[in-house]
Amino acid sequence: MWGALAVRTALSDGTVVGLERPLVLVALPVVVGALALLIHYRASGTAATRSRRLLLASRVVVATLIVVAAAGPFTVVTTETQGDPSVSMLVDRSNSTDVSPDVAEDLAADVEEEGVPVTVSTVGQGTNSRIGDGVAANLRENGSVVVVSDGQVTGGQSLAETAEFARSVNATISTVSPEPTRTERYVTLTGPDKASVGVESRFLVRVEGVEAGSPVDVSVSIDGEEVATERIDEGTGAVPVSHTFESTGSHRITAEIDGEDVFAVNDVARKTVRVVDQPRVLYVSRGNYSLGTYLDQLYRVDRAESVPENLDPYYAVVVQNVAADDLGNVDELQRFVIDGGGLLMTGGPNSFENGGYANSSVGSMLPVTFGPSAPGSARIVMLIDVSGSAGSGMRIQKAIALDALSQLDDDNVVGVVGFNYQAYGVSEPAPLSDNRGVVRDRISRLQAGGATNIANGLRGAEEMLGGQRGTVILVSDGGDTESRSAVVANALGRQGIRVITVGAGRNVNEGVLRRIAEESGGNYFRASETERLRLLFGGGSRQFQGEGLTVVDSGHFITSGVSLEASPGSVNDVSMRPGADFLVAGPDGTPAVASWRYGLGRVATITTYDEGGGLGGLLSRPDSLVVTKSVNYAIGDPERKASGVTDVSDTRVGEPTTVVYRGDDPPSGSDLAFSAVGEGVYRAEETPTEVGYRTAAGATYAANYPAEYAGFGTSSALSDAVEATGGREFSSDQAAEIARFAREQSTRVRDVRRNWDWALLTAALLLFLTEVIVRRLQVYNGRTRTESGLP
16 A cells, blocks of 8 residues: 555664665565475475575575565665855846845955855846746755845745755755835735625725835825825825725726835726626525625615525525525525525524424535534544654644644544655554554654655655545645645545645745645644644544634635624534535534535525524624625626626736636627637737726726836745745845855755665675576586586
8 A cells, every 4th residue: 555655764873774665575475485485396306405405595585685675775864065165146136126225246246255256147137026936047956045136026936936946956045135225115906806886895005115104195096086095104004995886887996106216107006896786686584684684785685585486587595594394496496506506594593403404405505414423534644744844843743743633533544644755654544542542652753854745745645545535634834845745735636635734843834835725625724723623523522612603714715804703692503514615613613604516506504693593793893794705605706697798807017817708709899819718708818018907808907017016125935935945144244154154055964865776686696696606616516416506
């Protein structure tokens, strides 16, 4: 089962000795038995017993050497390598660095005066800030670079990915980031891309920059009419703007600041909003609940006591506290959702387990089942990062792994895999009821060392699952030396294996861990959130006890940006259906909010309710956002039923935007090249070359200033890359320190891996040839008359 999983052990001098393919050793007794049979079978009278024994012994040694060589013996030794000190200085000359003094030439000259040669290369210019690509192209194995930049990347690979590559080749990234000395502000504008007519929409104007302490005036206009003005005395800050659109169509929002600074292009931000008629929603209830009034404020709502025979006019159906026998036409509701409609089912004393849903076809549509779940039936592999990046934080990682283990129910089948640049088995899968102590002890004994390759670790976990569906709990700092971990995670997700990532260590790369989780359909938890594992795998022996509602998955559309303060009086007795999204838990761990896709449609459930069967505090701010987003999730695209409609997103100058047209035929009279991507759906691309509002196939979109002008000052991503690779942050007057660091870096300590299969094969060949030569000499000297040379 193990395949590529290796075994290893550390000697007293720190040398690591191991086998790449240990299962090959199983062949050794078979080979020895076969040799013994061949040498002794019908051997009477051909040679002396002593000669046959010596022949068998030499053959066994030869066979042993060959089998061990096939098992892939290797050693990893820490060695010191020497080199000539030099500085590779990578200079960012992009426009965002104009707010800081140009120090590169003087700094290079000062370093050379310290006796260390300097090579200067440009990695960014104008509006092209592909800093990550430029740094990666200049990295060499065991090398070091000094980047003179603000780290504001606007294209290409991220600095986090560059840092991963640097660590894989044992290189370091150091920086010189001059402090800004010139005033520069920029304005951004965020808010919904689509809004409903007659419903208040909220937008946020944000002013940021460097050396910007003087007051600045902000004005906001919609369709050319000024709707808000405000002065920001601190020089930077945010201005919220609310507006209710009274007509459908595309509307233009413009935010502008005044004041003197370096660039004028980023003093104006533009946004378009497509305003549509309020989506039509059917509210099914037999009680007078406040949810109906709440929905009236946001949508066109029709009320009914049961589901009618035709749901085609609606985008979503909201059902509140109605028993299955009273729902009406459940078959029509099922068809409606399968064909792309939405359903939000809320709880109460007459719904879910109390409403007979388990015996109705409506139950099959929901992301939850009824009654408590069977405790702890999951198959889990704990995948623990023991690489060198864990290093000084290994104690933290083991503590987090043990804490995660403590959240798992006794009946879960759990195995453990450790990994650095490759994976190896720590504990084979077994129910925790029989194996918890052993697993805890094995995790406690883990030691750190080697590079990091999360992709190989994930492959090892996959092999331990043995082709079965299951869950991988990855405990790591996310310091990956390869960028294919997300690709492997995606492949696991398609096999029914989700990866739950837990960030553990001193410097956690949350971006890498979140992406791994997202690609596989899992969740990302911070180290402080491991108790949420109890919600997913706790079962009967690990009951969750919380206060109020707990967000389980903050990355979902429904729960992103949601803050929950309400304490529900009751929660329906439901459990998660396999493949559904567990979003919010009640005080006892019961799923309070869940969702999934059913056919082409979307279904969400809110199972918490108050004494009267309503939603209680969930309809008050800030909790009401989870209700609004649950309905919006069910609705989906509020224009999906429309024809002859063009969708186009706002973009920046030089960046393409996608134009999507829904209709019987592609739009005529357009210069765009549309191609069919589905029945009645056509797509094209357009790249604006100037800022302003533009029109594509009848739809308006905003072309904002290039991303180069939307970030100034030293990026935290650059500091993270320095820390992740073991580099240094220098100031422009530290030429001597840069030269000293270059000398230190020219002498590197690194892990050197050597494979020894060739040595064993050579020894086997020499032994075999020696034996043959000796036996030939026996015949030549007349010591034996047998052709084999055996006396």
